[in-house]
Amino acid sequence: MALKLAYLLVGGCGGCDMAIVDLSEKLVDALEHLEIVFWAPTVADVKYKDLEAMPDQSIDLGLISGMVRNKENEHLVKVMRQKCKVIVAFGACASLGGIPGMANLHENRELFENAYVKCMSADNPDGVTPQPVSKEGDFELTLPAFLDKVRPIDEIIDVDYYVGGCPPHHDHVARIVEAIVTGNLPPKGSWLTMGKAVCDVCPRNPALKGEKREYVKEVKRMHEGIPDEETCLLQQGYLCLGPITQGDCGALCTKVNIRCAGCGGPIPPTWDFGLRAISAIGAILDNENVVDELLKKYPNLTKMLYRYSLPKALLKK
């Protein structure tokens, strides 16, 4: 019997949907075992009300991508929990809050002002910002109300499994689909990951090449030069977060000469990515002057350390 699958995109960008579509032939093969009953708003033509009308616990597997940003997201996530037997938080936003999670450092007023008034392309002399209810002639128009902060979905509902990545690499998605179809799953509440760090799968890693790891003597940001393509980025001073990030991506970024920014999520069991990053980076900097240089070059340390995971920080703003 085919596994009934529902896929919901809430606050995210749709990139995780693309990662599934990127499976191409593998997805076609998997469709033999899957029956897609709901995939809105991106793929299947099923409406929210159709999902609400389905019997409770009738769907075997529910994937949710994107974080909870407004009332509508909050409502739909709860509906998914009601209808699905297993819920997977799919991708960095659903699991950790993702890039939009950095908004938690700002007030909503500031966000609206930047997006609708101050933004370079905005032509908004009256400073109009979205309102939950607005009058248009005789009609009352509504928009989902904006919540006070970004939340990963497990702040609203129970989540059975987590998948990191922004978006998850399609090879990893294939492994996940296979694990789900065959029922080969870890205990509930786990990350679906092979459990290795990005460094473990990165060809630059000095340890894998049998070389000695040196302390970092200067800190550089990505725009301050073109890194050597062979040498470990950390050794060159670029603050790559590979040592503490789940490496299910196969070190995709470092293979194209870009430092790891941590989208894969923290390696279990820790949830606080930023504090772990301080531990790891603090241990490999050569001396305290290098730390001072780092703090000077990254005037907003929080956004560097918690680029994908601020809403999951122990110390929430």
Place this chain on the structure above:
Amino acid sequence: MGEEWEPNIICIACNWCTYQAADMAGSLRYSYPPTVKIVRVPCSGRVEPEFVVEALINGADGVIIGGCHPGDCHYKEGNYKALRRFKMLKKLLTELGVEPERVRLEWISGSEGLKFAEVMTEFDATIRKLGPFKR
């Protein structure tokens, strides 16, 4: 709340220096505030940033880490690592809205019983001035 608020201070002390200093302070009868609760760790380099943050979110109003003086670390370089992590942690906490004075790193050697008592008294006063830690 009829009772008067008393600060809750966690001192994470390295086994070889600061913890010995606390011992010394006791033997020499130097007093320090009872608000300070000591947690012994093998080395200040063992202190993960999570220890400090977990303490704060679970009811501590201030956290002080004590280690050996530079060059004196029993494990050679643990205290240097502690310093590097601490600098970054302090910046992060400040950005997240925690008063930077709530966390402190101090080098106190095994013979500095008096310094231990003085630093704890001073830290207690700082935390009293700041008031309770609210998330």
